[in-house]
Amino acid sequence: MAYNNNTPLATETIAATQQPIHDNYADIETLINVNHVGFNVADQGKHKFVTMPNQAAPGPLPLANEINMFSRQSTLTLRPEVCVRRNDGTVIEMTSSLNAAPGWAFTSSGLLLKWGSATALAADYGAGGTVIAFPVAATIPVYAVTLSVFLTTRYPGGVDLNRIATLVNVAAANFTVLASSRTLQAAPAGNVDFYYLALGTV
């Protein structure tokens, strides 16, 4: 029976209200048993787990001294993701990520990490370095501000190539890497592969 939130009425006899009252009690217990530890046991009222059906984007707006946690269908990962929304309207998709290389992930504070590998061109030595654009796709979040980029030079095969990748500049959509000789202030003998890890905000 559906829960009746308008029973008993003042003009009703107990014979008329017994059934809806009885049904309401059963409905209350059925509802409480979803996600919660139910009545009459040690942990009653606590949460076994919290299931969050998707909410319409952008998600519910909390009051000034509150924060909301909810689930919504991500346009980035195309699956339900846990989000928090602040009173200022900002939303953090704290479970969104692309577990791959290259890949990306949000931290629960809203920082966006991106990682991957790329190649700085020897031919760009005299031109200020090679501009490396972060991968772009509808399913990849975009930096508003790139806070930092870390590079590690790659030596395929473990051979000392006497080359080094050095960070030159960081922008929202890209970063610039200089390929050079490691032991000389000169152009390298070839291109320089490297791994990168970037932190930023959206």
Place this chain on the structure above:
Amino acid sequence: MPDYNNNIPLPDDYLDESQPLMRDNFAAFYDLININHGNFGAADEGKHKWVTFPTQQPVPVIGANEIGVRGILSTFTNRPEMGFNRNAVPGLLPFTVSVPAIGRAWAPLGGNGLLIKTGGGAGTGRHRTDFPVGPEIPRFTHIYAVQVNVITLDQFAGNNLFIAVENFDTLGMNLYTAQRTQVNPALMYYSYVAIGDDLP
């Protein structure tokens, strides 16, 4: 605290029989809602003051358009931790678990299933360093990124050190350490950070 009775009133109950049971039920419902929740009549009625998660086993079933939050007794930290459950991913994606031990630290990267490991090593020229293993450390099943930095023990000698990555896998990294200004292998200490996951 009165026991909740979900089978009252019965049709043949007299009011004096049903009345105390109904009263007890309303009291029990009030008491239950008052745990974790803003109670009836309060400004925050129905909202959650906080959410207490007794640890749960087995893993609850999550629907396709849902995501779950629960507590679990972690086999890594041996304490209750929180994590997410997805419909398509077995097990738990923890977001509070971590082992912040120097040299063998790891932590989840926010509850998306990614793990970050950080530690250190030492070597000369071409060599390999493996990620620490142990009952308190999850093993990578996939690895996506590593960054390695020289640790300068001497500010002058350290200025002439260089490290490169040859490649990496779920168990560790193959590295190359050398003098920066010479094509000569060199002994050095270094720190690293690695990102991967332990998902199937």
